Amino acid sequence: METIASLFKKRFPEPTAIQHKAMPVLLQRKNALLVAPTGSGKTEAALLPVLEMLNGKQGISCLYITPLRALNRDMKKRMDWWCDHAGITHAVRHGDTSVSERGKQRSSPPQLLIVTPETLQAILVGRVLRKHLANVKHVIVDEVHELMNNKRGTQLSMGLERLAEIAKFQRIGLSATIAKPREAGKLICGGQEFEVIDAGKGRELDLEIIKAYGGEKKTFEKVKEILEKEQGKRRIVFVNTRSTAEALATYLDMEKVPIDIHHGSLSAEVRLKTEEGLKGGETKTVVATSSLELGIDIGDMEEIIQFNSPREVARLVQRVGRSGHAMHLRPSGKIVVGDYDEWMEARAIKNKFEGGFLEEREVVRGAMDVAAHQFVGLLLDNGRMSIDDAYKILSRAYAFGLKPDEFQRVVKQLGRERLIFLNPDNTAAIRQAGREYYFYNLTTIPKEKKYMLRDSSTNKIVASLDERFVATLTPGEFFSSKGKVWRMIELSSELLAEPASSADFIVPDWVGEDIPVHKEIAQAVGRLRREDGEMHGEKIIPDEKKLLVEIAKESVILHSCFGTRVNYTLGRVLQLRLAKKLGAEVAVATDPYRVMLKLPFPAKKEWIDAALVPYDLEFDAEESLWNSSALRIVFLHTGRMFGMFGEDAMIGTKLIRLMVDTPVYDETVTSIFRKYFDLEGTKKVLMGLMKKELELVFEEREKLSFFAMVGIKRKEEGVPSIQPREAMLKSIREELGKKKITLRCLSCGAERITTVENAPENYKCHKCGRTSLTIWPGAPEELADKAAILRAYGKKGLFALSVYGVGPKTADRILSKLHKDEDILLLELLDAQKNFIKNKKYWRA
Template sequence: MATHKNPIIQMVAISFFMDSPCFKEGARNKINKTGEFYIVLCCGIGPLPKYIYAVSKKRNKMTKAFSMLHPLVKDALEKKGFYSQTLPQERGIPAIVKGRNVVIIARTGSGKTESALLPIFSKILSLKEPKKGIKAIYVAPLRALNRDLLNRLKWWGEELGIDVQVRHGDTTQYERRKQALSPPDILITTPETVQAMLTGRVMRENLKTVRTVVVDEVHELAPDKRGTQLSVGLERIVRLSGEFQRIGLSATVGAPSEIAGFLCGSRPCTIIDATAKTMFDIRVEYPVPEPGDEELANTLSTTPQTAARVRRIKELVDKNESVLAFVNTREMAEALSSRFNLLTEDVDVHHSSLAKTVRIDTEKRFKDQELKCIICTSSMELGIDVGTVSLVIQYMSPRQVSRLIQRVGRSGHRYDETPTGVIIALEGDDILESAVIARRARAHELEAPLVYEEPFDVLAHQLLGLSMDMGDVSRDEAYALVTRAYPYRSLTRERFDAVLELLASLRLIWLEESSYHKSKFALTYYFENLSVIPDVKKYRVVELGSNRSIGVLDEEFVVDRANIGMTFVIKGRAWNVIDVDEGVVFVEEVANIAAAPAWEGELIPVPYDIAQEVTTLRTSISEKGSTIEGREALCSEYALEGAAFDEA
């Protein structure tokens, strides 16, 4: 094959040629890989005539991180058109390829998931004699993230011949049995399902081949009992498989070393900060009622102040292509979206108490640009793929800096774009709190995550789990295993023994001098307490006639208020209760305005440091706010627009 140095020679029908059988079957491997111009002789295979084409296409060279991957992974990247890496991939892939434990800190949409998975694909493909069993576990805190990730990995699995499957609470018994008999290479799952797998004889065998565990959104799990449970669960997997590589994927956090400790315990862990010190465009607004807001208030059955806030949100939505409007509670999401449904059809609602099919439909319509705005809770805060977001609105104070950064970080995903957010504050105290959080977010002053330390209920549960893993358990071995988990690193032997004695007094274990083993009641207790999320009985909301599931309500709301004939809001629409039977509330949609239900577990705490700075800001406004210079300085520092400063 002759090369041509003259850049004037242009490609003739190159796209037609590259799709032809001759290119795919013959010429592809003969192309000059130096990036020079070249001539390819087409042999007349397929629809092309026998001509010589001059081609001026330069072959893109893989960047350094991608060049470290398995050849089949590089070929797949080329098919996808990926030649250059993002910052998390540039910094994360080399460390993972070298086998290091890592925590990769990066914003949503920056490619940090691929920074973990591409090297895992390479490791699996490089196995000379792969044994039957799971090679990698990917743990995500939400089933929605599991679902989203599986959809993203389907192409890669098919292209590379790697079996990727998901396993969580919605997985059928038939699918679980299939996975036990024929385990996938990569298993996507939740913390609770890890606990369930550890008790199964066949699944324990499948876990013996685990070489990598990825914990996604690790910053969300560390301060929670679910994270404590997972931390011990990982040590239980180590007992089966030996040490494995640990990879944590995290949003921006205040103390990365705490997250690294949580993930790896005393093992070495490399912290990879790939945030590139993102600048945030955040401002705090206080919409003031204008002429026309009183009429709008009548339409929405609300106050002029609330109508002014709704109007301002609508203005922002109209000016942008795609908007996520975050609220702090499901109740507020329903109340706000029910008002918007009276004004426009291109706004919908998303939260964890809506049916899965409803949430998936909302995500798809937003991604397909059929919706301009989703009013959402933390259900959209994590990495669910909904496409491009041009603006994030936060309704009321987000309460925590880390939440605001996580939420605003969902906008402006391209590295040349600035994440943009607007906080719509309600009144004086809310303005001050929002302003302090906005200042801290722009200055990257985040709260340090507090790892949940030594919860005894989780410890009791894990000790029972060990008795199902091992049968007769050495007390010394159990203590050594538990204290390797970061949340229990300071657990004294006295406290450990006290928990064992409590379990014995409840007849859940039989306690010997140097060992213990399970009683016949242990299995029931273990599975009844598999989840550390508070157990609240739920009633399904089902539309009469279509039998369509809409969402769930807490038992307390149903018992206290859901009488036949009453009206409430869910999915941003009003529904009339027709009947309540066997855990199901049957409803019909009505054209009405109604109150939103309340759900358990809605409050977000405010960190002490933020509360202290609110006091400082209040004093500064009192002392300096009367002068033009003082007012401008405070507005600039705290991202306050004029009306918000006046109201504060």
């Protein structure tokens, strides 16, 4: 068997910068975080010293933890050569590992085991594997930056402290270049000392930003033109959402451009085939989301194309860094932008990168649902144990972040759910339900579901929507799906919506996937606007210090260059405050540069001015959640992590209100605020307005400005048919006209089957001649009332009774107004139908 040192000389002419710095430190068994860009050799910098130290060791001596199964497979292939030549046994374990392979690992454990964070959770409580884990001397955590800003990192942080109860090990983290490396190091090292070993300044990038204005199709055409110009180049075309990936890949395929596609919603087999095709050279071009950002070995790309702005400096670096992998090469990328906002944002990101800026990532600390799961894990590890001892173990993890009284609340909640026994001596023990709960919740990634979209006008299911998208909506908002515009009514087990006759702005159905834009990037866009000085035919340019409020009748556009999360917070708070003021629904949509509001009637300057105040911000932000889909969805996920709900559970706001003073509710609100809101940043903006540090300008207009229309057009991208009201009503009327009905005579029992549009004007029985026809079948007590409606109102009465949810009393109330305008009649009937559907679930049989 050869030594690692001799093998290294065969593979590398000389160490890279990160290898030169890191290897001596790691050979001293010190904890460390290695920070270096893609293609710098940091994997070998961490792995080879550990392999050198594994020589002669028995059992599982090293855990190599990666955030993705695909990375597990990739790492196994990369390690094969080193381990086989050095005589070191190694294996992969994850959810898809076969039963026979698992048995082999139990009976003859490898020296190096490659796992995901979730697999670590499973093997920590395994009866046999737990004994093997006592031999662990080294833990390497790859792609640490991907475990920040989410609860997977929180779970891993506590899991490592549980492992530390049975093993003493060196901790090594690998990360791409990040703004706060000490924060990343604390995630894996907890309170232990560690060194940050930084490769130094990242590589320069060759970047070109290309305009392709004129809608999505024009941008697609420009991408096609670039791909066809130098055919045969190995490229990745990165996009920001799965729906864009599918749309672009479909377009290129129809245009006979040879491409493949890669995103998280595709099966593992399809993704693996694409990865192998890229690495082997059979596939030249792939359209991909962030699924190909991580360090999966796909070989060296010659060029990266980014479709529209990458949204973040960190993503730009990670994506373009996929090209020019060798350290002597310079990564190369083109950003193809489709409108003014994308152009300015791409320029701002390029400038911020050149200035050394990176978005900060914070560890998720104090997550009560994760702490609950890890406490149950400790009870599985140790049997009956003191709650104080459990607190001491978990609090070593940097991500734990709970005070003793907060932890006690978590423990008591687990007791109320009958997952654990709580004893008078402040100890706890596991119940059988607790064992099942632990394995059901090995992952903190929410088990997402699809929501059916029901058309209230026809009472039919028309589409399915991703949960992450539904979570962004509130009743009254306009959104797009299946090429049409809808207005949300309410969320229950389904999403109920009505076709929208028109909308000034909508929320497209990809918005739940899109990458948030940091406040610093949005501010940089504002500065570029001011420095460029391009007026675009307007009198005022909204910039980083000037907020512009445009009022055009019912539409209000607040231009605020403060990023995704600040503007989302502003939007929700303004929506709540204005709805309270007006006593009516207010629709809202936001993006990194504007808040777009739609009022029920023409807006007044003083309403908006009075709502832009910093007082009660957190209170109003929390209150705004009660009108959102996010509260119900995130509460359901959090409740599952506390063992409250099964996979198919459905909940309503009544249950949530009963849980307001519990850890489940508190964690729900904290999770939503952490993901979507920026309360601190929003308060600074509102305080800046109050202190006149920021300028607020109002402008009343007949038509919205260029800067407003850019945002509105972005929202409408991919929605070809916003129907005018007349067209929408005509469509509904035609569908009702084709509805089959049975007319039955209450006198002689004769029946006649017809359609609403072909029914006779004179409602006399064709057999006995009496005017006693009714719609059959129906509730016995309503048959005579329906006959009376047909006698009194004729065809209009039949039309009204054919609308789902409209009974004889409701029909009579509406028809008695004697509408001259049939459109107004139909709108009233549709409103009645909407109320019926909303209230039906509360009725008792």
